[in-house]
Amino acid sequence: MIHPASRLEVVVHSRADGRSAVKSAAYTARTSYRDERLGQRFRAGKRGGLLSHELINWNGDAEALWNTAEHAETRRNARVIRELRPSLPAELPLTEQVRLVRGFSLWLRDEYGVAVQADIHAPRFLDRDEERRHNAGKLATDAQEYLAALFDPTRTNRNFHAHILLTTRKVRPETGAFGDKTRILDDKKTGPEEILRIRREWQKRTNAALKRIGSPARVDLRSYEDMAKAGDAPTGLIPQDHLGPRRAERSRRLEDDGGDTSVAGQRRAEIQAHNDELWRTWLQWRALQREKDRLEESARIAAEREAERKGKAGAEKRRLREVKTAMEAEATVAASAQFDSVRTASMWELAISSAQGLSPEPPCEEPDEFSAEVDLETYEPPQGRLQPEPVLTPKVVRVRRRGPRHL
Known part of the structure; x- marks a missing residue:
């Protein structure tokens, strides 16, 4: 069966769909950001469940990053964010999940020169009231109890996942300037190939993390058709x-x-x-x-x-056919694997004759009544001679004593 965490969704946020980079970033960071282009503040509907928040290849805060990304685009239908939504295996502890997402985000920076916001979200609680308090950030518990509850299959669906937001332009972190578009990801020919490469990289890193903690679980991001x-x-x-x-x-x-x-x-x-x-x-x-x-x-x-x-x-039979003396025959038969170890000259001769095809192997003993198979339902004991009745009356024998012999 396929591992439940075998999922990595790629979503492109475009102004043509009414999307805002600032709004999307505020939702995944579970906070509120002001979109300077629209003059509007966006607040996340949920305030709880944020397990990790990191910025890669950017020196400022996330609100400044995505406002700069919005100002860099002038077209009404511009693409402002490329989002990756990978599932995280529940077998990985939170520290390993953070390590996995951070390493993957650094790889994206090195490969495409983009800035990255990486957020890890907690799974959903199965109890409706508990989930409502969790979303509101009012789940009264300490950190250790909270983590234990998140990994408990009787309390949550264990759907750990990440939101990895990428800028659609290359970024120079020293100056905060946005450069060229990442056309290699937008092109009709190279785009699907790069997305496939991204998925393979995530699969490789996830399985390496599972192997590192000794888990036999593995994720597989191939399509059903490719797997078949x-x-x-x-x-x-x-x-x-x-x-x-x-x-x-x-x-x-x-x-x-x-x-x-x-x-x-x-x-x-x-x-x-x-x-x-x-x-x-x-x-x-x-x-x-x-x-x-x-x-x-x-x-x-x-x-x-x-x-x-x-x-x-x-080969042993051929060697036996070629012997010329009794001593050679004895040595050959003793070293042979197909003949039992023999001690008499007659047995050596039988072995040599068998090897030369002159006589069959020594016949086995005739089967007797003790070696034959017996059907217990039809078996009748053999009829032998009638044995005489045992004599139980003691017989007294008189012994005549002689007197001493006189000389």
Whole structure:
């Protein structure tokens, strides 16, 4: 099965869609920023759940970064932010999650020259009241208890994830100036190739982090089609449509109230059931195939060893046919692997004769009644001679004593 954290979504924020870089950054940072271009302050609807916040390749604060990014664009439909939304494996402790996101953000800076805002968000609490207090930042608990609760599968969905915001232009951190557009990510030809490279880098780094902590879990960001072609997944898996924040929240409310009976919810449930059945049958088939391969490999090894044994036996027989003296015969038979160690000349002669094909091997002893197989249901004991009845009456024998002999 695919690891639940095998997801990295790429979203481009454009003014044509009514997006603002400042607004998006305020939401992921769980704070409020003022957009100088629009003259409007944006506040995050949620104030809790921010586990980490970092800026890469920028010397000021995040509000200044994204206002500068907005001022650098003049077109009405300009792209102002490129956002990566990777899921984080719940097997990783928070310190390892922060290390993973920071290292990946530094790689993005080095590869594309962009500034990066990286925020890690906490999972959602399963209890509705607890989640409401969590979003409001009013969950009364200390830091250790809070972290323990986040990783508890009975209290949260353990959906740790990051929001990695990239500028769409190269940035000079010394001066704070924005340079050229990152056309390599926007181009119709090179853009998909670069996004694929970004996904592979994230997968490599995530799996390295899992390996570093000794976890056997691994993420796989390939498409279902590519996984099936490589033999790592069943054919026919259907990808689920990603839900935005509003649709996901609506679906959660319906599930809490008894089930998502909407058309979209039923469609998602059907796809999930279809994929689960494909995975179940495919895993069973893989197990049978592995057992078949194991048996075939065992048969191949046995055949190779039997052929090797026959080859050695043939060579030993040839050596026995070529001996000229009894001493040579004795030494050859003693060193042979196919004959038992012998001690008499007659047995040496039998071995030599067998090797030369002059006589068959010594016959086995005739089977007796003790070596034959016995059917306990039909077995009758053999009829032997009748034994005489034992004599139980003691017989007294009189002994005549003689007197002493006189000389």
